[in-house]
Amino acid sequence: MALQLEKRDRSLIAFIDGELDHHCAASIRETLDSAYQQAQIKNLILDFSKLTFMDSSGIGVIIGRYKMVQAGKGKMLITGISANVLRLLTLSGIHKIIPIVNNVETALKTV
Helix, strand or coil: CEEEEEEECCEEEEEEEEEECCCCHHHHHHHHHHHHHHHCCCEEEEEEEEEEEECHHHHHHHHHHHHHHHHCCCCEEEECCCHHHHHHHHHHCHHHCCCEECCHHHHHHHC
16 A cells, blocks of 8 residues: 655645555554644545555545544545445445545546
């Protein structure tokens, strides 16, 4: 798993490469929380275009970051998801509370 962070305008973009599972969830959670708070931004965009696998720990990471962003009066979006990840987000109901868009550029226009 690799995590790359980029700040654009008032948004933090997290590019997650590889698997988002119980082996790396705590590390991703801590890194995202710290970066979000230090950057003093409102919005969080999760780019999953290179995500190959996600389990229930990944769902926990997403929900926790969503609550953090909501507390800061920001918006959170997810981009670039595969069919398998979309199925998991649909089954969990996340797609009803967090917008899913095609790419980062669309997400930046939405926030």
